[in-house]
Structure formats: structure tokens, C-alpha cells
Amino acid sequence: MTIRHHLSDPLLMAYSAGQLPEAFSLVVATHVSLCDDCRSRLMAFDTLGGALIEDAAAVRMADDSLEATLARISGGPQAEPARATRSLGGVFPAPLRDYVGGDLSAVRWRSVGMGVRQAILKTDSGATARLLHIPAGQAVPDHGHRGMELTLVLQGAFRDTEDRFGPGDVEIATEDLEHTPVAELGVDCICLAATDAPLRFNRLIPRIAQPFLRI
């Protein structure tokens, strides 16, 4: 997988600092699972977090804090599921599988018209995450957004103005960008998209459909 379009430094820093809405965090975590370059950059930002901890002026702990902690330890570890890597032939990295409840075949798609399907993933209310299934050759209706939109390609590819986004690539679209991504011919295009504001579709039919489909 050759990734050409990466996450930005501000996004990685915000993710490292724990300040991203859950939907954006999901896109970041999924992309990092696929991209060693962004993983390394993320770990550099985590190192900055570590430096802040080291540098912090210590705050007094309770008198019995060590004993209390040793008692917690005796109570046993909190159970945590292992984050398995993709199985052979799998499409979704582990963090995405957690939200879908499985791999691609487990997704419950809903049609949004013109052959495009979506599945909204449950995240906190700061932003919305959805999977998009765009038939090969199909254009996603012309839309602008308030706020930021992240689109991560998992399968297939789309072209947006001059750029091509293939598997692992992430497009960062800001407020002023009105764009019509077109899925390449060949394989259907499957993307994970997150927006922090409802999408603004320009064509009449999609606009009527918006309140029902939450787009």
C-alpha cells in the first residue's frame, strides 16, 4: 500500500493530546493502523506529552496512596480485549472493526440515492463518522461543509479535482472546499468519513433527503 496523502501535524497533535471528537479519532486511529509514517509522527507527539509529564510540578499524593495503589494491584487487572491485527483478506483495521462489529461484510448499509450507500457509526456528539460505499465511476453529490471533513479510503479509489486518493490515503477537506469526489472505475470505493458539521449538499434532491439520512 503506497500512501501519498497523510494526516496533518495539527490533527496528530490533537489526537495525541486527546482533544479530537471521537469520530475524527476513529479516522486517525484507522489511518495510523495503515501508515508507519503517521504512526511515527504520532509517537513523536506522544513523546511531547511525556515531556510535559516529566516537567510537571509534582502535586502531593494522599498519605496512603502507595498502599492504596498496591491494594488496587492485588485486585487484579482490568480486563481489556486484545487489539488484533487484520485477518487475511480483511479490509478494516482493528479500531474500525470495533465500531462496525466486524469487517466489511458486517456493515449494515443504507441507500442515500444514486447508488451511494452509507452506514453511520455510533460516536459521541462532537462529530459524525460514517462508512461510504460509492459504486465505481460514481460521483458523490457536490457538497460543501462547515467545519472539517476527513475521508479515509479503505478500498478502491476516488479522484478529487487533481488528486487521487487510494487505499490508506486520507483527504482533509476544510470549510471552503466544495468538491465532487468521483470513484475510480474498477472496484467500488469504500471510505470512512468524519465531519464535525452536517454535510451541505448542493443538489435539490439530496438536500430534501438530508434530515432523514442525517447527511
Next chain:
Amino acid sequence: MTLNMLPSEIPDALGGGQAYAARAGLLRLMGAGEKGRMTSETEPDWAALLLRVRDDADKAAFALLFRHFAPRIKAFLRKSGASEPLAEECAQEVMATLWHKAHMFDPTRASVATWVFTIARNRRIDALRKSRRPEPEDLPWGPEPEPDQADAMVLQQESRRLGYALAQLPEKQRSLIERAYFGDLSHSEIAAETGLPLGTIKSRIRLALERLRHQMS
């Protein structure tokens, strides 16, 4: 055991010669000579202490880690807006997690402080935002049982350099970074020009990842 105990005061639970060896070992790890003097240039080898926790369930080593990190974790949580009791509880939970997950620590990928930060940050998201944090997939290999010493040392050095650079930053820049990490800036306000040598650290980690992938294939 109280927080104020020096290694020389650690109870003689093992008896005689073994206890002496244990204390001497800990003194060395703390950067002190046999006589217990700490030099200002020598920093405690937190990674070595953590490996003792992992390999020997060493409570004395854990106590030393606790004495250093717990108050700083608490400070981080307080600055992030946690109340005093919540910050206390979370700091204890983070240190308990450090004990249980010691086998997952990889000194070639992060310093102990960095690792502690990631645990504290995740705990804070859980406790303060009551939100879930999606995490990247684990790398297909765990920490190597015998991590490459050269790699680990280089990373510790780079982390230390970053600490010095952070301490030297002009107040305005420093404040922006703190505000980002303590939750005072929304994600759209975070600019990420830190004025710090993060590129070097990134390259080191990238090289280590590449080498491991190459070895695996």
C-alpha cells in the same frame, strides 16, 4: 512502605545478603553510587526499574516509580480540569495499570514518561470526557523480550533532549503546547508548530519500525 523511604530503608524482607544486593542494585538504578549519593547528571533508569516490575514483580522498584510519576500524573490530571479526588484516584489507577501492563512496555519505542503519558491521557478521556478513544491497531509484534539496547538508549537520549528543549521554550510557545495537552484548546485551534525537535524523534522511531518490519518479513 511510605513514599519517603530511601532505597537503604527498604525492609529487609529477603534477609541478609540478598537484601543488600537488592538495595545496592536499586541504588545503582537510581543513579547513585554504592554509598547512596545521587549525582545531578545521572538520572534514574526508569526503564530498568519498570523491567524489574515486569520480570520480578518488584514492589520496591514500583515504589520508586510511584514516588516519581504518581505526583506528576496527578498534576497532569489537575491541570486538565480534574477535581482533587478524581485526580488522586486516576493517578493511582494509572500506576496500577503500569504494573499490570509492564510486559507491554517497549523501551525502543518510548521512554517510560511517554508510556505513562499515554496511559494517563487515555484514563483522562475515560474519566473526564466519558468518551471512548479509538486506538491504532497493535503492531504485529509485541515488545521484543530483549530490546535493542542501542535503540533504547538513543530514544532515551532524544526524549531527554526534548525535555531540555521544552524547558527552554519561550513562555508564549510553552503555554500554547500546555493548553493543547491540558485541554484548553479545541482541535481546530491546535496549530502544532511547537518549535521543538520532534522531527528527529519521529525519524528514530520510523527507522526502528522499518527495521522491525524488515526483520519480520
